[in-house]
Amino acid sequence: MENTRSNIPSISPAAVVVTAVFLLVSVIGINWFATYVPVVLPEQASAESKSVDELFYILMIIGGVVFFLIQGMLLISVIAFRARPGDDSDGPTYQGNPLLEIVWTIIPAMVVVFLAVVSYNIWTQNSEPKASVNLVDGSSISINVTGARYAWTHQYVTERFDDNGGQIVINSGADLHTYIGQNVDLTLQTQDVIHSYWVPAMRVKQDLLPGDPAQGGRPTELRFTPVRVEGRAYPAEYPIVCAELCGDGHGRMRGTVIVYEDESQFLDQFYEPAIYAILNPPADPVLRGEMEVQNYICNSCHILDSLGWTSTTGPSLNGIAERAGERVPGQSAEEYIATSIWNSGAFRVPGYDQQMAAFGPDVVEAGNVMSPEQLYSIVAYLCTQGESSDCDMENASTTIPDAIQTVFGYEVDITFGMESDESAETPDAEAEAADESA
């Protein structure tokens, strides 16, 4: 093989000019890019986001060099080495250059090793378990995230106990509440298919994997530490997105990370009021129901304007109180709503698939345990949804158990109101009690 380097034509002045212009444009382009980089990545709201973005800049610089090198050589080639009109001859017989081939094998290999080392360091630094996680009020609590088609549910297993010694669990629905500097460590578990918990502003993502419920599922972990973002008003909100295809409502499966300025703001605005509401449920069943219904993932499938629910997977709940009495012959409105929540398989609205979870004790699924009192209050709340209502809540504490007995064949006992009558307090007194406990 003959190497005739001298046969390669020299580069024309036109090519030099174009290449110079190209390089100038590239430099301007890189500057422009550097200025507008915040536009291509979300805010840096976590400690992890800073190091991930550093890696991104390194990748962009190396990628930029490769990009402009190759596009530049292409540009020079198509200008300098184009066949002139009428030139039918061949190019030089130049078949290779072992030294050059070694160089362009070794240099990329070294760059790759460098990138691997940098990435490895950032990865170990970000994924290292932190000493004190989920610190609230001096103790580490568990924060559990449940993914179900198509909603996120966040549970705070607090270190507080109610009068009966039961551990208080705050259910904050699709919102994750945290504060600047808290080492968040989430335990993620899915109820159905694979989901992926992604907080773009934190640059973290983790899949939720189905596991055997009998063995406690297959929990995965996600860690990040929120940091202050300059110019942000607190509490600040960042979106949570489902990143793994999970079905019809995948695109709607969203949530919000609410970052408080510090722990005391977190306690004042979220934690303490939530615990207070659990310890002192509203005496009015309608208010209690409004609170309870938001602890379940009903919003992932149903529309309900008064609570801002938008999902269309299941039948709409707008005006449910007007229609409920006509669904099943022999069932009154409140009986129908109650049995449908207890086990939605009891009656299926035409045109919709059987997808809703059951809450009755015979088909209890993880996280779905609903007490008869909760059921009663949710029915009371839904019975207010409509221009008019067919419900008869006067006698509901006996008619609902009767309906459940008829449909499902077991007894439940509703004592709603009887307990709370005794401890009924005026709103002012409740507020005072809260102040004292805080």
Added chain:
Amino acid sequence: MATIAVPLGAQGEQIEAEAVQRPALSEYLRWSVDHKIIGVQYGVSAFLFFMIGGAMAMLIRLELWTPELDVMVSGAAYNSLFTIHGTIMIFLFIIPMWAAFGNFVVPLQLGAKDMAFPWLNAFAFWLIPPAAVVVLLGYFVSPAEAGWTSYPPLSTLFSGDGQTLWALGAHLLGISSIMGSINFIVTIFNMRPPEMTIWRMPLLCWAVLATSIIAVMATPFLAGALTLLLLDRVAGTTFFDAAGGGDVLLWQNIFWFYSHPAVYIMVLPGMGVLSEVLSVHSRKPVFGYRMVGLSSMGIAFVGFTVWAHHMFTSLQPELRIPFMITTMIIAVPTGIKMFSWLGTIWGGKIRFTSAMLFALGFLSLFVIGGISGVMLAALPFDIHVHDTYFVVSHFHFVLFGGSVFAVYAALYHWFPKVTGRMMNERLGRIHFLFTYFGFLFTFFPMHVVGMLGMPRRVAVYVEAFQPWNQLISFSAFVLGFSSFIVIYNVIKSYYHGPVAGANPWRALTLEWQTTSPPPATNFADDPIPFENPYGYGTEAAAAYLDVVDEAFSGGNGSP
């Protein structure tokens, strides 16, 4: 070289006497064991599926014009749309399209009369129509909506019967791919002329060989995964059902053990095409021939060790680092190819034919896909952009900017050999401009929306992303329009294109040393390959080509 090899032996005049006719169009509609007929059958049907899959892409982009769900009736309908789009483009377009060019060109480049197993070849093709019917029927029954990746339990416990049909169809296509690949391997190893050592073999054959080795080794894993999926769906097994002791990651591991190498099944033949086209149309030998050939094998080998980077957000954390490293290593053989191609055109006499434009377009776009590939390999950054539009952008740069541009380059390059007619170069240039810029403005902005927070596979998105999505959709419609230019060009040129003659590009590989289209047995006598398939610029090469021109200068090649 002092001696001038004479390519055709003494039978030049013989060919002159019998002008070769194009096969009647009806030949293409029935069973044939002629590799040239089968190649065209593969090509035309694959392009048909390209148009169907492309129409689905247009619907996808129409849906994403607004942040709301408005075009499709439900999120599920949208899901099944991109599921079938991906399935068609991968299993019914790109892989069969490379089988098309492989079938038509490889035996000719080897100077062979046909493939090693002509009947098996035809059988592999005829598995595609029933498989396509099964897959498309599934779309109309109760469509698969778990994406082309079909992750359980979404694809097992939560999907309709269309998912079963999808798996059956993919199964058939896998069988077809394995049979085709075995045929290529046997053909390439056994049917070369004695003068053509493996180091004198055209680089398209090297690429098809590497591709076939991957397909034979990897596709059985797809078959295994699909079998388990089918058993879970119809026989009540629980391979992927956690409640029965199964594991959802099992599917991801087996599936990607096939499907990552499958990426190279889809792009390596395109790289082979590129070596041919760049060398011929810049009139210069391929730079570093051996390294280009060996890097195909390197990519094939390393490609088997990287699959779990598709699982960076689900894999056990301690396993992620090794797969990051193997994935980055792939950049090295790919880089060798890029630089060798630049070395090939550097100093050449570049002819801006349509084939060359698409090959240059490949170089300019594939480098972006390569850079984003290394970015995705970098684990901490991947965690952020995993399953987002950044990934959608990356693989379209590789599979459209790479494979489809190579398909077009191959089409403009070999159309004269297949039909005996030249394609219209002016239309080809217009086609290139629409495709290149339509592509660039469709897929480049996707990087940005992905990084900003738009996940893939969603029909609804937050309003802030609407301007980006409208730019993407508009460009996608331009890109979609561009394919009608090439269809018009193909039909027009087939009937009215200028007669091509045997060797319109004055190329040295053997497929050009016979009439266009070649006779039924390809060559009148055993052809003698030139000493170097890319030895442009030597007197010996010029003399060799002159002999060929003279031998076929009669009425040959005129259909």
